[in-house]
Amino acid sequence: MDAEIIAVGSELLTPERIDTNSLWLTAQLNELGIEVVAKMVIGDDRRRLAEAVRAAWERSPLLLVTGGLGPTEDDVTREAVADALGRELVFQPEILAAIEERFRRAGRVMAEINRRQAYVIQGAEVLPNGVGTAPGQWIREQRRAVVLLPGPPGELKPMFTDQVRPRLRALGPPLAIRTLTFRVAGIAESDLDQRIAPIYKRYADLATTVLAAPGDIQVHLRARCEEEAKAQSLVEEAGRQIEAVLGDRIYSNGEPMEVVLGRLLAERRATVAVAESCTGGLLAQRITSVPGSSAYFVGGFLVYTDALKSALAGVPQHLLREHGAVSEPVARALAEGTRARTAATYALAVTGVAGPGGGTESTPVGTVFIALAGSEGALARKFRFLGDRERVRAFAAQTAMDMLRRQLLGLPQLPGVAPS
Amino acid sequence: MDAEIIAVGSELLTPERIDTNSLWLTAQLNELGIEVVAKMVIGDDRRRLAEAVRAAWERSPLLLVTGGLGPTEDDVTREAVADALGRELVFQPEILAAIEERFRRAGRVMAEINRRQAYVIQGAEVLPNGVGTAPGQWIREQRRAVVLLPGPPGELKPMFTDQVRPRLRALGPPLAIRTLTFRVAGIAESDLDQRIAPIYKRYADLATTVLAAPGDIQVHLRARCEEEAKAQSLVEEAGRQIEAVLGDRIYSNGEPMEVVLGRLLAERRATVAVAESCTGGLLAQRITSVPGSSAYFVGGFLVYTDALKSALAGVPQHLLREHGAVSEPVARALAEGTRARTAATYALAVTGVAGPGGGTESTPVGTVFIALAGSEGALARKFRFLGDRERVRAFAAQTAMDMLRRQLLGLPQLPGVAPS
Numbered sequence: 001m002d003a004e005i006i007a008v009g010s011e012l013l014t015p016e017r018i019d020t021n022s023l024w025l026t027a028q029l030n031e032l033g034i035e036v037v038a039k040m041v042i043g044d045d046r047r048r049l050a051e052a053v054r055a056a057w058e059r060s061p062l063l064l065v066t067g068g069l070g071p072t073e074d075d076v077t078r079e080a081v082a083d084a085l086g087r088e089l090v091f092q093p094e095i096l097a098a099i100e101e102r103f104r105r106a107g108r109v110m111a112e113i114n115r116r117q118a119y120v121i122q123g124a125e126v127l128p129n130g131v132g133t134a135p136g137q138w139i140r141e142q143r144r145a146v147v148l149l150p151g152p153p154g155e156l157k158p159m160f161t162d163q164v165r166p167r168l169r170a171l172g173p174p175l176a177i178r179t180l181t182f183r184v185a186g187i188a189e190s191d192l193d194q195r196i197a198p199i200y201k202r203y204a205d206l207a208t209t210v211l212a213a214p215g216d217i218q219v220h221l222r223a224r225c226e227e228e229a230k231a232q233s234l235v236e237e238a239g240r241q242i243e244a245v246l247g248d249r250i251y252s253n254g255e256p257m258e259v260v261l262g263r264l265l266a267e268r269r270a271t272v273a274v275a276e277s278c279t280g281g282l283l284a285q286r287i288t289s290v291p292g293s294s295a296y297f298v299g300g301f302l303v304y305t306d307a308l309k310s311a312l313a314g315v316p317q318h319l320l321r322e323h324g325a326v327s328e329p330v331a332r333a334l335a336e337g338t339r340a341r342t343a344a345t346y347a348l349a350v351t352g353v354a355g356p357g358g359g360t361e362s363t364p365v366g367t368v369f370i371a372l373a374g375s376e377g378a379l380a381r382k383f384r385f386l387g388d389r390e391r392v393r394a395f396a397a398q399t400a401m402d403m404l405r406r407q408l409l410g411l412p413q414l415p416g417v418a419p420s
Numbered sequence: 421m422d423a424e425i426i427a428v429g430s431e432l433l434t435p436e437r438i439d440t441n442s443l444w445l446t447a448q449l450n451e452l453g454i455e456v457v458a459k460m461v462i463g464d465d466r467r468r469l470a471e472a473v474r475a476a477w478e479r480s481p482l483l484l485v486t487g488g489l490g491p492t493e494d495d496v497t498r499e500a501v502a503d504a505l506g507r508e509l510v511f512q513p514e515i516l517a518a519i520e521e522r523f524r525r526a527g528r529v530m531a532e533i534n535r536r537q538a539y540v541i542q543g544a545e546v547l548p549n550g551v552g553t554a555p556g557q558w559i560r561e562q563r564r565a566v567v568l569l570p571g572p573p574g575e576l577k578p579m580f581t582d583q584v585r586p587r588l589r590a591l592g593p594p595l596a597i598r599t600l601t602f603r604v605a606g607i608a609e610s611d612l613d614q615r616i617a618p619i620y621k622r623y624a625d626l627a628t629t630v631l632a633a634p635g636d637i638q639v640h641l642r643a644r645c646e647e648e649a650k651a652q653s654l655v656e657e658a659g660r661q662i663e664a665v666l667g668d669r670i671y672s673n674g675e676p677m678e679v680v681l682g683r684l685l686a687e688r689r690a691t692v693a694v695a696e697s698c699t700g701g702l703l704a705q706r707i708t709s710v711p712g713s714s715a716y717f718v719g720g721f722l723v724y725t726d727a728l729k730s731a732l733a734g735v736p737q738h739l740l741r742e743h744g745a746v747s748e749p750v751a752r753a754l755a756e757g758t759r760a761r762t763a764a765t766y767a768l769a770v771t772g773v774a775g776p777g778g779g780t781e782s783t784p785v786g787t788v789f790i791a792l793a794g795s796e797g798a799l800a801r802k803f804r805f806l807g808d809r810e811r812v813r814a815f816a817a818q819t820a821m822d823m824l825r826r827q828l829l830g831l832p833q834l835p836g837v838a839p840s
Contacts, residue, residue, distance in 0.1 A: 038463070051475075
């Protein structure tokens with residue numbers, strides 16, 4: 001079944017705001033085998049919204065309208081959808097009573113303006129709102145439906161899950177949609193696409209999306225078939241071939257690197273410390289963004305200046321003098337010193353030039369050395385990451401975590417760029 | 421003038437992707453006095469896209485269509501817009517020659533498929549693409565226009581700036597839109613709205629958007645008038661009143677806290693170090709995200725364990741035993757020890773319970789102590805931040821930076837929650 005989503009609200013047409021409800025709704029609908037074929041954002045304009053609803057309703061059998069159900073004059077969704085469907089709005093005293101009761105429980109008196117929320121489109125089923133005052137509405141015509149949902153995600157999500165999802169299931173036998181995700185580190189987007197395009201292009205019923213973040217590429221496979229088993233076998237078949245060509249560069253089926261790394265450390269009862277120069281805390285921040293990371297992260301050093309690289313992490317001053325702060329010997333000494341002073345099982349050290357300033361001919365912006373120290377000494381790799389400051393830092397943090405992941409899994413380390 | 425934006429691409433209808441070009445375009449259009457009244461995302465479906473273009477073109481005098489200009493069968497924008505306008509597609513040999521030349525310079529032979537990109541809608545002006553192969557198109561009818569732009573932001577942005585913007589200016593006298601932004605720290609969203617709503621509600625021609633992130637609220641004022649001077653005086657008049665009620669909680673007119681703080685430190689030739697427990701590197705990461713931050717950020721400690729709070733930052737063990745790691749005395753000792761060991765002008769220390777685990781009755785999740793040490797000793801504040809791990813950490817990092825901002829500006833510190 002095809003669906004369209006209309007988000008209502010003038011604030012969603014400013015440069016600062018974006019409709020994110022539709023992403024969540026799309027995932028939910030896809031799970032039910034329903035495909036989203038168009039999305040729209042319309043301001044608080046009754047006539048324009050009515051036209052958009054009318055046009056969408058002519059094209060598609062399922063229409064979700066989010067937002068514009070509040071009590072103010074700006075909230076025009078009820079009126080506009082009634083206009084579009086050629087139906088009346090009907091006042092429902094039970095809804096008003098429920099809203100009044102809600103205010104009473106909070107020790108407040110309902111403002112007269114909230115009466116507007118008690119109007120329902122003729123023939124609609126009311127979807128009670130357990131969290132806010134605006135009820136949703138469900139209007140069914142044979143195998144087609146229009147659904148009105150409140151805009152705040154905290155109200156929309158439970159209403160969809162508890163009340164809309166079961167109604168959609170009852171609407172008819174859907175197509176089956178099955179998905180499979182790979183997260184991949186240690187390969188450039190263009191290299192990855194060159195390897196996997198010959199695979200996914202063989203499957204007409206398979207939609208493939210490649211999302212590239214620095215050092216972290218997501219490959220989403222999505223099959224849509226009449227039969228669930230067919231969709232499942234399609235993503236599995238293509239997935240196996242992609243696994244074969246990407247190998248141990250695949251690090252998860254959706255979880256971010258810090259979660260994968262955290263589980264590996266916890267399973268081995270190992271701990272990690274960090275010393276960060278150019279990443280300035282980003283590596284530690286990502287590791288500690290995981291709940292429970294205090295089980296394996298102990299701490300470490302932020303060492304922006306050469307003086308602190310020596311004073312805090314114990315890097316010998318002659319190494320800094322002879323090789324410079326952005327060098328393989330300093331990266332190794334940082335990792336070893338940090339491991340010694342924190343007594344962690346492993347230490348990761350990052351030193352590089354994030355830019356935009358600070359580059360030289362021999363050490364251009366994007367040059368980063370990453371070292372990993374363990375019980376058997378330290379290894380270091382040189383990298384040359386491309387992009388702005390934010391990208392270089394993100395690449396470095398992700399690559400450092402991937403080095404430790406490979407160490408913990410007994411996988412060979414990737415080569416990096418040969419030190420020059 | 422009213423405009424609509426249609427983004428084309430089935431990948432933009434998945435749960436993972438969102439059309440962000442329209443945000444950038446909206447800001448650009450607003451600057452020209454053009455208001456965006458509807459946005460749409462349509463998949464790679466010629467018939468559906470043609471219908472959407474036809475409907476938008478009936479409603480609005482300016483239509484921007486982004487994406488779908490590539491060389492493959494999936495790229496249907498040229499055909500769909502031609503269908504919608506009832507015009508032919510015309511093959512233009514000059515475009516083909518330019519694309520072939522582009523490939524030749526890269527040492528490659530043009531694939532036959534790229535011929536599709538040489539078709540232009542009858543009567544359209546071609547907008548050359550300096551970055552990629554897909555040219556844009558500009559179709560004008562009296563004071564109305566349809567613009568086709570390539571989807572990749574790196575191609576779309578220069579094409580809009582260099583070729584579309586001047587054409588839009590020539591299209592007619594626009595309305596004037598003026599904006600004013602305040603960024604605010606140290607106040608809850610509901611308190612802020614209660615203070616400023618009576619002001620912005622007095623102005624019918626003023627649109628106000630409040631965007632709340634943890635510890636960081638943005639207030640956007642936007643006036644749209646026939647005359648530029650009127651729009652300007654409107655945002656200024658309302659802005660002055662908002663400044664009067666929010667006072668020194670306003671920290672910038674758009675720049676993030678780390679930029680404001682960095683400039684204050686650099687101006688005073690002061691430096692800062694940090695000791696982070698529950699924020700796990702987030703505070704340092706934000707400070708060092710600013711290019712040039714090595715001029716004032718020296719480094720510091722990540723101290724997740726009690727042992728490292730003592731060993732690295734010099735917190736006396738008896739304080740940890742007597743008060744616990746999440747306490748005012750430990751926060752002060754962390755800040756003082758970090759300042760002493762890094763020789764920075766100031767040190768910020770954060771210790772707290774980010775959750776979801778680790779809370780107790782006396783120190784529930786969200787309890788955070790932040791201390792600031794300077795030449796005259798250390799001060800500390802207790803906070804109770806609400807929300808999940810990510811929110812608590814974000815609140816803590818922002819609030820720590822705001823404490824140092826207030827110190828540098830000679831402003832009184834906000835009270836926090838009285839230590840219990």
